[in-house]
């Protein structure tokens with residue numbers, strides 16, 4: 661699925677910006693990351709040959725995020741308060757996706 665040109669435009673090209681929102685400031689999400697409308701990506705596969713290490717891989721990702729929180733200072737992009745408004749999606753999500761400024765913590 662990840663390499664299928666019927667699913668992805670130029671599937672073999674490394675283009676992380678395909679996952680970004682529109683650059684024009686509105687919050688329209690170009691890529692349906694949560695698979696609400698369709699599923700285009702299954703990072704760990706599915707079924708009998710799905711990744712048997714999904715649990716350890718997700719645990720490592722939590723560890724990775726925890727390290728980012730520990731080592732960097734996170735502030736709202738515009739310096740103001742963080743808008744914690746929610747909206748119901750497949751799960752409860754932030755109404756306005758979080759955009760932050762990240763800088764190394766001084767210890």
Ligand code: HEM
Pocket residue numbers: 702703704705706708709710711712713714716717718
């Ligand atoms: C973020 C990390 C990882 C991702 C995204 C990932 C993803 C995948 C995917 C897509 C498959 C193929 C599933 C399919 O054919 O349907 C796979 C298979 C597999 N993965 Fe992972 N994996 C990750 C980490 C790991 C780790 C850490 C290990 C080992 C410690 C591991 C061991 C395996 C093994 C042994 C298979 C083959 C399973 C089989 O063919 O029966 N993976 N993984």
